[in-house]
Structures are given as structure tokens and as C-alpha cells.
Amino acid sequence: ALTDTKEMFRKAYEGHYAIGAFNVNNMEIIQGIMEAAHEEQSAVILQASEGARKYAGSPYIVDLVKTAVRQYPEIPVALHLDHGSCFEVCKDCIDGGFTSVMFDGSKHPFEENVRITKQVVEYAHAHGVVVEAELGRLAGVEDMVSVDAKDAIFTDPEEAAEFVALTGCDSLAIAIGTSHGAYKYSGEPYLDYERLEKVGKLLPNYPIVLHGASTVIPEYVAKCNEFGGKVLGAKGVPEDMLRKAATMAVCKINIDTDIRLAMTAAIRESLVKHPENFDPRSYLKAGRQAVKDMVSHKIQAVVGSSHSI
Numbered sequence: 001a002l003t004d005t006k007e008m009f010r011k012a013y014e015g016h017y018a019i020g021a022f023n024v025n026n027m028e029i030i031q032g033i034m035e036a037a038h039e040e041q042s043a044v045i046l047q048a049s050e051g052a053r054k055y056a057g058s059p060y061i062v063d064l065v066k067t068a069v070r071q072y073p074e075i076p077v078a079l080h081l082d083h084g085s086c087f088e089v090c091k092d093c094i095d096g097g098f099t100s101v102m103f104d105g106s107k108h109p110f111e112e113n114v115r116i117t118k119q120v121v122e123y124a125h126a127h128g129v130v131v132e133a134e135l136g137r138l139a140g141v142e143d144m145v146s147v148d149a150k151d152a153i154f155t156d157p158e159e160a161a162e163f164v165a166l167t168g169c170d171s172l173a174i175a176i177g178t179s180h181g182a183y184k185y186s187g188e189p190y191l192d193y194e195r196l197e198k199v200g201k202l203l204p205n206y207p208i209v210l211h212g213a214s215t216v217i218p219e220y221v222a223k224c225n226e227f228g229g230k231v232l233g234a235k236g237v238p239e240d241m242l243r244k245a246a247t248m249a250v251c252k253i254n255i256d257t258d259i260r261l262a263m264t265a266a267i268r269e270s271l272v273k274h275p276e277n278f279d280p281r282s283y284l285k286a287g288r289q290a291v292k293d294m295v296s297h298k299i300q301a302v303v304g305s306s307h308s309i
């Protein structure tokens, strides 16, 4: 059923796992993720960015997700706005059938972030929708030579607790070393578990969100490159590091880059291996299958939500 994230996060927190939040942009991606969620009997979050809403058109996303939910009624599915940049976009999604929205005010000063998050929370809660907020700046750790530099960018645990109390947001994305995209670390991968632990102590039973949590799976990068791609120097968060975070307060793990890589690798392979083919169904089917396989693997080995419904 289409649902908000409250119950899935509550169970995830107690069960020391997380829920995978996968970015969706078209029908094949939604189908691949849902096939995997069905096979793994796991709740799942389907999230659309402002870019996804622009690409597909928001009603297409909403209706594709509703159709997928009808196909697998036993699977709890949340439809979530990823990185909403202002109140109006959040409102538009709430009015349009989303069950969860993120207001990303991380670029604003603390007070301004609090002010807009509160406004979103008020409207969302009045409409039965939950709100994810963000505090801290996502960034790789290599630029941060000193503890002071890290403190300036990573989420301050005390501030996080204050932010949640002031805004009433239902979950909070924090910065502890991850970053968006395929190039997360030039040096060694790093996650600040100590900071996560502190946040967990100050906000008991409160769901924390990890953005920028793709592993940048080497097999898919290699396949992209083998079949004419050029993805060089890509590096993500190792699976065991994410798995550990999922056993802690992290209840939502965001994955987009790994979907892009899996799908592109499979489509490149299909096009190169079958140069006579020009039926899009053929290579999109390969792309969809790769998304399904990758998401199944995430659910089993990374977020740990298999057979949790």
C-alpha cells in the first residue's frame, strides 16, 4: 500500500536495519525497484527529485507509482519528494499525492532552515504527510584537514537535536562524510560513526537519513567503461560501512547513482552486443533487469530490510 514512512522507520529502528530510498525517473526504474521489493518482501521508498518531476512530469511519477502499488498491494511504498528546495514545491507534492516530502534547507542559515522546515511540517502534517529535513553540508572528507573544518560542515549533534525540537520534522538527514554522485572520495572512504552515535543518543528512537549513500559498485563502473563509457576515478561508500550505519540510527539510505550506473551499464552492453537492434524495449528491458538485480542486492546486503514486512 501507499503509505508514509512512520511505520517502516519505527520497525527499521527497532530491528537495526534501514529502508532503501531509490530515486525514480521513469517507468522502467520504478518497475525494477518494485520487482526487487516484491521478491525481497521489503518496504521501499520511491523518491523523485525536482529534476525527476521536471523530466517525467510529476503526474506521471505519481500515477506510475500508484500503478506499481496496485500491482504489489502487500508492499509498503512511500512516495517521497527528494531535496525539495522551497515550501511551494513541497506543497505541490503534498497536494499531488506524495506521502513524504523532504525540505532541504541545508544551504540556509540555521534560523532560516528552521523557519521554512516548520512551515512545511505544518502544512504536511495537516495533510497526513511526513517531512524529512536536512542539517549540515554533504561533502567529502578530503578537504577537511582539521577537526575544525569537519565541525564546520558535518552536522553538529546538539544542533540536530535542537533543530528537531524546533521544527517537529519526522526524520533528519545529516552530514557525516557522504556526498552525492559517483566521485565521493579521492582518498579513503570515511563515515563519522562517533557523530552518528552522538546524534542517536541525543535523539532517541529518531530516524536519521543518509544521503549520498551509493557504493558506486565497481562491476557497473567497469561494465560502463568496457562498453564505450568513460567513468573514471569513481568511488562510493563501501557496503560494510553502510551496513554498519543501518544498524545504528540510520533508517533511510538514499541511492541514485548506483541505479544510474547499473542501468547505463546494462544498456551500453545491450547496444554494443546487439548493434542490429533498434527496438528500445530490448535495451530498456536489460536496463530494468539490472536495476532490479542491483536493488535486490542492496535490500539484502546493505540496508538489511529483506522479509521485514
Ligand code: G3H
Pocket: 023, 049, 050, 051, 052, 082, 083, 180, 256, 257
Ligand atoms: O540527490 C540528488 C539525486 O541524486 C537526484 O539527482 O536532481 O539529478 O535528479 P537529480
Ligand code: 13P
Pocket: 023, 082, 083, 179, 180, 181, 182, 210, 211, 212, 213, 214, 215, 254, 255, 256, 257, 258
Ligand atoms: P547517491 O548519489 O550517492 O546515489 O545519493 C543519492 C541521494 O542522496 C539522493 O537524495
Ligand code: ZN
Pocket: 083, 180, 211, 212, 254
Ligand atoms: Zn540526496
Ligand code: NA
Pocket: 012, 013, 016, 017, 018, 245, 246, 247, 248, 249, 250, 251
Ligand atoms: Na537503523
